[in-house]
Amino acid sequence: MYAQMVKSTGAGVKSREEMSAEEAAFQDRIDADIKIEPKDWMPEGYRKTLIRQIGQHAHSEIVGQLPEGNWITRAPTLERKAILLAKVQDEAGHGLYLYAAAETLGVSRDELTEQLLDGRMKYSSIFNYPTLNWADIGAVGWLVDGAAIMNQVPLQRTSYGPYSRAMIRICKEESFHQRQGYDIMMKMAQGTEAQKKMAQDALNRLWYPSLMMFGPSDKDSVHSAQSMAWKIKMDSNDELRQKFVDQTVPQAEYLGLTVPDENLKWNEEKGGYDFSEPDWDEFFDVLQGNGPCNVDRMEKRNAAWDNGAWVREGLMAHAEKRAVLKTAAE
Amino acid sequence: MSTLYDFALRMGDNTLILGHRVSEWCGHAPVLEEDIALANTALDLIGQTQLWLGLAAEEEGSGKTADDLAFLRDAWEFRNALLCELPNGDFGRTLMRQYLFDEWHLLMLKALQGSSEKRVSDIADKAVKEVSYHVERSRDTVIGLGDGTAESHKRMQEALDYLYPYVGELFTPDAVDTAAAEAGLAPDLASLRAPYDEALAATMAEATLSLPDSRFAHKGGRTGKMHTEHLGHILTQMQWLQRAYPGAAW
């Protein structure tokens, strides 16, 4: 998902004849599934697209802390509180791993952060939707993490070594996220009338935004070809979306919840569900900054950064003083 | 109710309320590494809460759970030290509060490892490892920020001045503490003060911060006689779902 809206900066896929010797050798390595490492030669477009993609992925993890963090202080039991806190903490860790992967491409975490904070870089639009009742925490784990995992599992095989290694670590850690979400949904769906209502309400609001996570339809996505040739995008948006729907609908049925789509129907011939497209106008609105929570999210991230400046500076100043003392003592 | 119940409740309410406060930082810390570290501290404290309040519930004997105690008592029934419920303020105040609590917490847990009550020493054995790390980390941060820039120094001194009047309560025994000490359940609270003062003096010297002269101490949290207004607001968030939907399983 996090990779699905990144425009590659390459000017379309070059044919073999158009490639320089270096470019051809580079493409050969990718075709042979040999990982590209930080010090290897790489086309400038590959480097730039990766910085944008990994950066956007990292930002999504960090901003993604906010909607779930919204419920940490209201979690209904001690165990739920601990699980949710551990999960949101994981998102911070995943952001950290990804920033580190981007840093191997010659950009600093601070630079990336500033680009997020002043709006030059984006994050996944899903995190601009609110979490309004406790079942949303279940639905975020079940649907949003479910969609993320679908996208991230293939990215473990991506061509850039540090990115691939970060994704392997992230996928390993994420395996509990979706399960804890579904576990909450089961409790809610089997609970009181009020809890069932919460569960259905959460599904109603988060279904289409989850489908949007895979990005616009392939027929409208002009930049995918180069990213796929470079193996920094592994599957098409529509393929992943179809896979997600096929996997999720039976899970909703098991919960006794209704997917909010009148056109949802099993299609025997294609071996998958037919379903309604999300409202792409809404998607682009959210992307432009007009989602329900865009302003709040950026305000919070900016506040954390600005209010933390004196802490970062203070600890650095102390470390420098100590280093001077240490050198003097030697 | 038994002395053990009262004692476990006080330990558990400290970790519950402080853990809640620390968890408020998740997603808002000055740098990712600190965000993750604070969440670890909060997770440890929540885990300890489950043990202490679990013990209190067991001792209470009417089939209640740790969750019942956490989510279904009102403010006057809480027994945490006031220090734990004070608002986070800026990052410096949060870490100063953490440090002032951690030093006490570690001394307390080390003493509790020798408790006459096995269920208490078992919890202490587990928690002492976690809290040894908490204090290492909070001490380093207090020192780093105290001895950092002019601004960080000023903020840390302000934090210390604001929080120090809440330290005394941690060492002020009442009838419950005296009974617990006599039963060998817990240490004499007052005996922890000297090593605490020693640790604080060393840390503050390194942090270039000055401990306030006044030993005035706000109190009332541990006995339940008088909390700050802040506790009620914590509870309105923390207990909301359990209160709004009684009897639901989550």
Next chain:
Amino acid sequence: MSKEWPLWEIFIRGQHGLSHRHVGSLHAPDAEMAIKNARDVYTRRNEGQSIWVVEAAHITASSPSDKGPMYEPSESKVYRHPTFFDIPEDVGAM
């Protein structure tokens, strides 16, 4: 922009007596804080028993064009690998 904390590379020795292994990077003002941050960031799931930190700027890495001369010679020294030697099954475990 204020000065960013330096980047550190983190190496962790796991539970099973293996060598330290590179697990990732993080930022910290100094080595002591880097160790602490590594504990919080990279051992959340009980992954490690010992942590090494090295400031990233102090790592010298081989350059990829050296790959041939650096590593290929060892490829021909297959006798370094135990599977090179055929030991009859009758000999038992070795």
